[in-house]
Amino acid sequence: MSLTNQLILITGAGGGLGSTAALALAEQGAQLILLDKSIPKLEKIYDAIVQSGGPVPVMYPFDLAGANEMQYQEMADAIEQRYGSLQGLLHSAVEFSAYTPLAIHKTQDWGHTLNVNLNAAFILTRVLLPLMQKSQQASIVFTSDSNARQAQAYNGAYGVSKIALEGFAKILAEELEAGQKIRVNTLVPGPIDSPLRKKAYPAEDKTQLPAMSSLAPIYRYLFDSASLGMTGQIIDANTFTL
Template sequence: MSLNNQLILITGAGGGLGGAAALALAGQGASLILLDNSIPKLEKTYDAIVAAGGPEPTMYPFDLAGATEAQYQEMADAIAERFGALHGVLHSAVEFSAFSPIANYKTKDWGHALNVNLNAAFLLCRVLLPVLLAAEHAAIVFTSDSSARKGQAYSGAYGVSKIALEGFAAILAAELESAGKIRVNTLVPGPVDSPLRRKAYPAEDKAALPAPASLQPAYVYLFSDASLGVTGQIIDAQTFNR
């Protein structure tokens, strides 16, 4: 499942899941554009890819929640000008502070979570569709959460954003299916030992959880030719790995 000559953009590339995805995709030959609002985290992922012998990635510090529409468009224009085409986008960035009842939510915190988890995905897709359509085939992969999909109490803005994100992915997949160029799927990682999981469940035995690297086969599949024709699907990474 070689990804040679493929260019893939990853949001949250400095995070646990985004970093694991970056290493997996670069390990198959993909060239990457790494997006994150933390330069030190970006540099850590960059260094790991280079140390493993992967293609030198492009770092793009970017604040998904704070950027303007014009800045999103500038990023898309820069990618089009430099590379011509984009073969994939992985939406891995996530905002989660803590479990909290709706009654206690502050408007600012609610809006920030929705901006990172949902609105950024919309804006990125909208500005990047032309450069994705310039590729022969391209893949968009969203990241969801199995517990949030159940409308779990106290999941708040995080839960709402994940429920909405799956709906957005389904709508986008249906709109793009007839053209046959861009496939759109959603990955549900399941419980893994990630920074978000540690924040959400601090008392959990992390030694019993799989590492983020366990998701690498699913990431490679979703961006490789092996998934051509697969669109509008929700992929459970834990089942996939088995």
């Protein structure tokens, strides 16, 4: 139980990768704050963690795109009042509608995608940094996409958000490196049998893809003390070895 007494917040905790990470981290004893706008999805992963014998998590229904800065700060204040500090932050929430040519990309879809995938990650990270600074060591993990980051045609706002997110993570890692407390890395899951993959490639034979559970060891590593000193890295799940 190497993550015992570690408090980790997961966005998109009800999604495919978010719930996979939540189960993996809870099995190692982590205390989790599960963030998602869907209460039924939160309840599902909550029940799964409890049934697995992990520490009882906290459900925090929250709309990343719809919340204002005050609501983000209220969340951070509530965490501080209850726990005092935070040891981990996993950005797993994602917005993807469809592959769209930029020439016909709707402004509303563009703004919503950037709000969830990029702006929310910035605001949430900023308001939680003081709590992570109170920890002896802490880990921030962003989630990117191997296809979107290549700036291929039709990736639209989703692709732009992932490219920008990787840049944001790199800048943040360099700014925090001198403090030697908070490490910042980006996970690229690669092609995997996830709900997002099904939505993006509905005709693909998913039986040929790795299961989401194959990412569990990487999630555990990134939040475990074994990854201390590793920061500013892009972790490709297809090539990374523990």
